[in-house]
Amino acid sequence: MKRKILVVSIILMLVLGLSISALAQKKVSVLWMEYDGLTPDYALNLEKAFEEAYPEIDLNIISTPWDEGHDRLITFIAGGQPPDLAVIGTRWLLELLDMDVVEPIENWLSEDLINNIDPALMEGKIGGVLYGLPVAAGTRLLYYRSDLVDKAPETYEEMLEMALKINNPDQKFYAVGMSGQKYVELTEHAYYLFGNSGYYFEMLPDGTYGKCTVNDEAGIGTMTFMNDLVNKHKVTQPGVTAYRRDELQDLFIAGNLGFFMSGGFTATLLQQRGVTFKWDVAPIPHFEGKPQSSLIVTDSIVLFKDSKVKEEASKFLDFFYSDAWRLEFDKMIGFPPVTKSLADDPYFQNPVYQVMIEQIPGSKGWPLIPEWPECNDIIWDNIVATFLGQKTPEQAMNDAAQEIDNIRGM
Amino acid sequence: MARSGKFWKTESTFAYLLLLPALIFLIVFMFYPIVYVFFMSFFKVNKLAELVSFSGLDNYRYMFSKPEFWQIIVRSCMWTALAVAAKTVIGLIIALLLNVDFRGRKIVRTLTIIPWASSVPISAMIWQWTYNNDFGLLNYTLQSLGIMSNPPIWLAYPRSAFFACLWVDIWCGIPFMALVFLAGLQAIPQELYEAAEVDGAGSLAKFRSVTLPLLSGVLTIATLLSILWTFNDFNVIYILTTGGPGTSTDILITYIYKYAFQYLRFGPAAAMAVITFIILLTVSIIYARNYFRRGEIL
Numbered sequence: 001m002k003r004k005i006l007v008v009s010i011i012l013m014l015v016l017g018l019s020i021s022a023l024a025q026k027k028v029s030v031l032w033m034e035y036d037g038l039t040p041d042y043a044l045n046l047e048k049a050f051e052e053a054y055p056e057i058d059l060n061i062i063s064t065p066w067d068e069g070h071d072r073l074i075t076f077i078a079g080g081q082p083p084d085l086a087v088i089g090t091r092w093l094l095e096l097l098d099m100d101v102v103e104p105i106e107n108w109l110s111e112d113l114i115n116n117i118d119p120a121l122m123e124g125k126i127g128g129v130l131y132g133l134p135v136a137a138g139t140r141l142l143y144y145r146s147d148l149v150d151k152a153p154e155t156y157e158e159m160l161e162m163a164l165k166i167n168n169p170d171q172k173f174y175a176v177g178m179s180g181q182k183y184v185e186l187t188e189h190a191y192y193l194f195g196n197s198g199y200y201f202e203m204l205p206d207g208t209y210g211k212c213t214v215n216d217e218a219g220i221g222t223m224t225f226m227n228d229l230v231n232k233h234k235v236t237q238p239g240v241t242a243y244r245r246d247e248l249q250d251l252f253i254a255g256n257l258g259f260f261m262s263g264g265f266t267a268t269l270l271q272q273r274g275v276t277f278k279w280d281v282a283p284i285p286h287f288e289g290k291p292q293s294s295l296i297v298t299d300s301i302v303l304f305k306d307s308k309v310k311e312e313a314s315k316f317l318d319f320f321y322s323d324a325w326r327l328e329f330d331k332m333i334g335f336p337p338v339t340k341s342l343a344d345d346p347y348f349q350n351p352v353y354q355v356m357i358e359q360i361p362g363s364k365g366w367p368l369i370p371e372w373p374e375c376n377d378i379i380w381d382n383i384v385a386t387f388l389g390q391k392t393p394e395q396a397m398n399d400a401a402q403e404i405d406n407i408r409g410m
Numbered sequence: 411m412a413r414s415g416k417f418w419k420t421e422s423t424f425a426y427l428l429l430l431p432a433l434i435f436l437i438v439f440m441f442y443p444i445v446y447v448f449f450m451s452f453f454k455v456n457k458l459a460e461l462v463s464f465s466g467l468d469n470y471r472y473m474f475s476k477p478e479f480w481q482i483i484v485r486s487c488m489w490t491a492l493a494v495a496a497k498t499v500i501g502l503i504i505a506l507l508l509n510v511d512f513r514g515r516k517i518v519r520t521l522t523i524i525p526w527a528s529s530v531p532i533s534a535m536i537w538q539w540t541y542n543n544d545f546g547l548l549n550y551t552l553q554s555l556g557i558m559s560n561p562p563i564w565l566a567y568p569r570s571a572f573f574a575c576l577w578v579d580i581w582c583g584i585p586f587m588a589l590v591f592l593a594g595l596q597a598i599p600q601e602l603y604e605a606a607e608v609d610g611a612g613s614l615a616k617f618r619s620v621t622l623p624l625l626s627g628v629l630t631i632a633t634l635l636s637i638l639w640t641f642n643d644f645n646v647i648y649i650l651t652t653g654g655p656g657t658s659t660d661i662l663i664t665y666i667y668k669y670a671f672q673y674l675r676f677g678p679a680a681a682m683a684v685i686t687f688i689i690l691l692t693v694s695i696i697y698a699r700n701y702f703r704r705g706e707i708l
Contacts (some may be wrong), residue, residue: 010575024586028683070672071667071671071672074672074674075671077458078458078459078671095457095674098457099457099458099674101458103466119499168476172544179653180566180654181651181652181654181655182563182652183653226534236488237543237544238543238563239543239563239564239565239567241565241566241567241654241656242543242563242564242565242566242571242655247542250544251490251544252543254544256544349509370457371673373672373674374672374673374674377668377672380656381656381657384655385656386657387655388567388655409438
């Protein structure tokens with residue numbers, strides 16, 4: 001009997017002890033985006049290593065696919081349960097500032113960490129205040145089959161010329177990859193538009209965004225060219241409106257595409273999957289007579305005002321931004337490093353990273369306006385209408401511009 | 411009885427007490443959100459879904475002024491009508507077959523429930539891969555068997571994408587209908603069929619005069635539930651096409667989601683939710699009236 005009482009008492013004490021230690025731990029939640037190339041193990045290992053280093057903190061990394069990240073974050077916020085930290089596309093920051101939910105992250109960062117970030121990448125600095133700590137930043141690239149073409153095309157006109165030669169739909173080989181199904185952002189359109197000296201809005205002298213300009217000469221010219229690739233020259237994969245960006249990537253990796261534009265993460269995937277064909281990267285092409293310009297995408301980490309564990313969240317940032325963890329992260333996601341301490345690391349001295357870095361000066365980012373998600377969808381829908389032959393490029397871009405200006409009250 | 415007093419003595423009061431937790435649950439998780447959405451639809455709402463100022467019918471006017479919104483209402487009704495009709499007919503045929511005594515019937519009944527037992531998002535994702543033009547099983551099978559040399563790219567064009575989504579919804583919904591109908595069929599007394607046979611009724615006559623009338627109650631309830639679920643079926647469309655190409659497969663529920671959680675325009679989203687509620691409430695009332703009227707007649 002005594003023995004039984006002893007065993008029960010020990011179990012009760014253990015349970016009580018565990019409960020007390022669990023209660024004493026402070027919980028930090030991080031909404032984490034699943035980058036292409038980033039394995040699930042990375043987040044698990046990071047969580048485990050951090051908790052070992054800081055046993056008083058219970059870290060909860062909530063992994064989310066990128067294309068669901070925005071909606072999931074908004075659902076958390078609208079439900080009054082924002083995470084403590086979240087990885088976001090920097091273009092969402094104005095929306096979050098509009099909702100008054102983000103904290104100036106600069107108040108919670110150690111000096112060492114702030115000084116180790118390249119200032120040129122601080123797109124999350126609004127009105128002189130840093131709200132978003134850069135987590136990834138990189139320009140986009142042209143991937144091409146170097147076993148099929150002698151050199152990378154510099155212009156889209158050259159690319160079309162090469163595409164007509166290598167396109168072989170009977171063998172399920174398509175010269176140019178084009179996506180038509182919504183997937184986070186309309187990246188494909190941006191690659192062509194920026195290469196034609198176009199942009200989505202006119203920039204006003206005070207730095208704000210004016211009327212929508214997708215229906216100017218550059219915008220209509222871009223849409224006409226894209227539509228011609230799909231419907232006139234038929235050098236893209238058929239049924240472009242069924243393909244998301246990630247499905248195009250799969251198609252390139254499977255060896256079914258000649259040219260495909262994407263981020264550095266595709267290079268990581270090509271290496272991870274050990275493709276047998278020869279491929280290479282080059283700067284994003286531009287139209288003849290127009291300057292080269294790539295899309296630059298930055299992602300940031302934000303801290304939420306409602307967080308009760310800002311200090312603990314700050315400790316996590318220090319941990320995550322240490323060289324060992326950042327190096328592995330940067331390698332996997334295929335972006336150049338955002339920390340100065342890794343800039344000279346031998347791993348990043350290869351053509352993929354060099355091209356990404358070389359393109360930075362002429363590159364353009366997404367518009368920073370709170371209504372961008374809706375504007376993005378409106379442009380997408382009109383691009384699709386053009387691909388389906390429901391509208392001419394001019395009609396489609398005029399309709400898009402008009403609807404966007406109406407929404408923004410212009 | 412340790413406790414005394416009138417309150418505990420009447421059975422109905424005690425029953426109300428037992429119902430109280432469920433009632434509180436309903437008020438908090440059902441009535442409050444519904445009432446709040448009603449309010450939102452008449453207010454200007456900020457990006458945190460908080461009411462800012464009364465705006466009357468502005469949210470409704472905004473939605474009604476969009477031609478796309480009317481197309482989506484029509485599409486939602488068509489989607490529901492076609493899917494429920496197909497699920498009912500196929501479900502009834504399967505139920506009739508499963509009601510016949512044959513060897514292996516139990517196994518077939520178990521297999522029938524699989525699409526219903528698996529989660530809808532997982533089923534939709536599997537179908538998305540199945541429809542894939544380059545690596546999908548469907549087109550590969552069609553080509554390999556020589557049924558189609560050049561099969562369509564199912565999710566690329568508005569009409570084929572709509573029917574591809576519709577089929578997945580039907581596929582997911584058939585087992586429920588079949589099992590409910592089967593339960594209804596098994597409740598029909600065998601003597602009625604024997605009496606009909608004595609009167610010289612053939613299979614079709616027995617189905618028309620015995621099975622259908624006695625199954626009508628089950629049919630009404632099952633189709634009503636199916637209408638409510640199908641009209642609000644978000645998963646299939648969102649996973650397969652996200653409403654595309656363009657907005658050609660959007661139905662009201664996916665459109666509401668876009669407005670609320672992608673554009674953060676909770677006012678127009680709430681107006682659409684109220685319209686959805688009114689449509690479904692009207693259908694439910696008509697069904698309920700028919701059901702109870704038939705009950706009185708029987």
